[in-house]
Amino acid sequence: MAARNVLLVDDDPIFREAVTAVLETRYRVRTASNGAEALAAVAQELPDIVILDVMMDHLSEGFDVARELRTGDATRGVRIVMLTGVDQVYNMRMEIEESWVPYDRYLEKPVAPAKLLATIDELLA
Amino acid sequence: MNNQLGLGVFAAELHERLLWFTRLRWWAIVGLLAGAWLGPLIGFPPEWSRLAAVAAFSLAANLYFRSSLARRGDQPRAFGALQRSALLQMCTDLAALLVAVHITGGLESPLTVFFVFHMAIGTIMIAAELMYLIALGTSWCILCLLIMEAKGLVAHHAIDPGGSMSGRVSGLSMLALTAALFGTVYLTDSVARRFRRRTVQLHERTIELDQKKAALEDACDTMKRLEERKSKFMLLSAHQLRSPLGTVRTSLDVLAEGYVDPGSERGRRLIEGSVERVDGLLAIVNDLLELAKLREGAKRAPWAPRVNVAQLVVDVTDALTTVAEARGITLEANADPVAVLEWGIPPDLVFAIENLIQNAIKYSRSGGRVSVDLTVSDGVARLAVADQGIGIPADFVSTLFTEFARAQNARRHTAEGTGLGLAIVQEVVAAHHGAVSVVSHENVGSTFTVTLPLARRESPVTTV
Numbered sequence: 001m002a003a004r005n006v007l008l009v010d011d012d013p014i015f016r017e018a019v020t021a022v023l024e025t026r027y028r029v030r031t032a033s034n035g036a037e038a039l040a041a042v043a044q045e046l047p048d049i050v051i052l053d054v055m056m057d058h059l060s061e062g063f064d065v066a067r068e069l070r071t072g073d074a075t076r077g078v079r080i081v082m083l084t085g086v087d088q089v090y091n092m093r094m095e096i097e098e099s100w101v102p103y104d105r106y107l108e109k110p111v112a113p114a115k116l117l118a119t120i121d122e123l124l125a
Numbered sequence: 126m127n128n129q130l131g132l133g134v135f136a137a138e139l140h141e142r143l144l145w146f147t148r149l150r151w152w153a154i155v156g157l158l159a160g161a162w163l164g165p166l167i168g169f170p171p172e173w174s175r176l177a178a179v180a181a182f183s184l185a186a187n188l189y190f191r192s193s194l195a196r197r198g199d200q201p202r203a204f205g206a207l208q209r210s211a212l213l214q215m216c217t218d219l220a221a222l223l224v225a226v227h228i229t230g231g232l233e234s235p236l237t238v239f240f241v242f243h244m245a246i247g248t249i250m251i252a253a254e255l256m257y258l259i260a261l262g263t264s265w266c267i268l269c270l271l272i273m274e275a276k277g278l279v280a281h282h283a284i285d286p287g288g289s290m291s292g293r294v295s296g297l298s299m300l301a302l303t304a305a306l307f308g309t310v311y312l313t314d315s316v317a318r319r320f321r322r323r324t325v326q327l328h329e330r331t332i333e334l335d336q337k338k339a340a341l342e343d344a345c346d347t348m349k350r351l352e353e354r355k356s357k358f359m360l361l362s363a364h365q366l367r368s369p370l371g372t373v374r375t376s377l378d379v380l381a382e383g384y385v386d387p388g389s390e391r392g393r394r395l396i397e398g399s400v401e402r403v404d405g406l407l408a409i410v411n412d413l414l415e416l417a418k419l420r421e422g423a424k425r426a427p428w429a430p431r432v433n434v435a436q437l438v439v440d441v442t443d444a445l446t447t448v449a450e451a452r453g454i455t456l457e458a459n460a461d462p463v464a465v466l467e468w469g470i471p472p473d474l475v476f477a478i479e480n481l482i483q484n485a486i487k488y489s490r491s492g493g494r495v496s497v498d499l500t501v502s503d504g505v506a507r508l509a510v511a512d513q514g515i516g517i518p519a520d521f522v523s524t525l526f527t528e529f530a531r532a533q534n535a536r537r538h539t540a541e542g543t544g545l546g547l548a549i550v551q552e553v554v555a556a557h558h559g560a561v562s563v564v565s566h567e568n569v570g571s572t573f574t575v576t577l578p579l580a581r582r583e584s585p586v587t588t589v
Contacts, residue, residue: 012368012369012372013398014372014376014394014395014398014399014401014402015371015372015375015376017376017391017394017395017398018372018375018376018378018379018385018395019375019379021379021384021385021391021395022379022384025384055364055368085364085367085368085370085371086364086367086368109367109368109370109371109372109374109375110370110371110372110374110375110378111375112378113375113378113379113382113384114382
């Protein structure tokens with residue numbers, strides 16, 4: 001079976017570099033630094049899973065991408081992991097996150113590499 | 126309202142009325158004595174001299190009332206005791222009046238009108254239920270007197286047994302009636318006046334309370350808004366710190382757990398990047414401290430007299446020239462040497478000037494020009510820092526001075542920046558009673574203008 005295809009979306013290049021190093025041990029990794037790049041990468045090749053930061057150029061960019069993926073016919077099946085420094089309670093309170101939650105897992109930064117890998121494996125199993 | 130307090134007000138008023146009542150009684154006693162002495166002299170029956178006995182009784186009673194009221198004066202709140210005193214005075218008076226009426230002709234007596242007058246006084250001082258009983262009792266007593274006189278059980282002293290005194294009887298009746306009329310008007314007027322005054326006071330107090338209530342609600346709203354802002358700010362601060370911390374932690378994990386060799390090219394990038402993030406975190410923490418100190422007011426760099434803003438601008442500009450040149454940006458400064466503040470905090474002003482010029486350099490493109498102009502007019506120093514940089518999106522200008530506000534194009538342009546600089550600038554300028562504003566066009570440039578009044582209105586010691 002070909003290596004699973006993971007798309008990592010985060011605006012911090014060092015974070016992308018570090019997480020890429022972890023993900024590369026098991027998957028094929030592509031990266032994007034904002035929502036537009038992420039959607040372009042998805043259009044180019046459908047990933048199995050997308051790891052999304054929330055706050056990038058604007059507050060809810062990660063959620064916007066997640067919604068976009070969930071509403072597209074081709075992209076509906078893509079697994080989505082939110083990986084962000086912003087906690088969920090705060091998102092709800094600031095009304096950044098809507099009640100309709102389009103992601104599969106929500107992880108808060110920092111996440112231990114082993115846990116990140118376990119989460120992805122579980123979703124792709 | 127506190128019941129005790131309310132009774133206190135009523136008691137004080139009742140005490141005052143009772144004193145007035147005892148003063149009035151002196152005149153009644155004088156009247157009785159006059160009747161006892163003059164009555165028989167001008168032809169009324171000789172029994173009138175017995176009015177002197179009634180006068181003596183009233184005099185003794187009144188002396189007692191006065192002394193007991195003087196004692197009560199120390200404790201004006203003894204409302205019950207005062208009411209009992211009022212009742213006692215009323216009954217004593219009515220008994221004396223009944224005797225005086227009996228002496229001066231029974232129902233024909235000109236004094237009967239004073240029964241009416243007493244009912245008026247009584248109703249003001251004594252509970253209404255009791256007064257109805259007293260009115261009933263009084264009519265019964267008068268009726269009994271009449272019956273007893275008619276049955277001959279007691280003597281009837283006709284006011285004009287000879288039938289030759291009708292003129293004098295009428296005169297006396299008129300005198301008594303007039304006294305009762307004026308007494309009643311005086312009494313009612315004093316009560317009504319008090320009511321009117323109290324109504325006005327109540328109305329004024331209501332308006333005053335409404336205003337106070339509105340002011341309190343305003344203050345409460347402001348506090349609530351501040352509290353909300355504060356907690357929002359704290360959440361935002363925590364998140365601003367957590368993201369770079371997440372990066373650092375993840376980088377360290379990756380290096381420690383062997384995903385990346387620290388000696389490799391990638392390892393080196395992760396280490397350098399982490400150091401950068403830590404520096405950024407330190408900058409945020411420092412700026413947060415700076416902002417907190419500014420908002421706390423006082424207990425920071427001391428106010429200094431005669432602060433030469435022109436010199437500060439020149440110093441800051443000189444220091445930043447190399448930074449600008451390194452980025453291919455021309456930095457020009459023109460400072461009016463008259464720009465001297467009566468009082469100022471030099472380190473804070475330097476921070477603000479530095480921040481504005483650094484921003485201008487940071488958001489300029491290579492080959493751009495940053496001009497710093499300091500002018501003085503109408504007692505106000507005006508510092509304008511203009512760049513030809515990326516500008517500020519129009520919809521972002523309103524939030525520009527709030528903490529952690531960084532426009533999308535600013536983030537894209539440069540990673541550095543804590544998002545706190547302009548919030549600090551605003552605090553510094555506000556502490557100096559100045560104002561800061563911005564005019565900007567995206568991709569054309571921004572001009573930040575700070576105005577600082579040269580003269581301070583208050584002493585810097587008391588206001589920060």
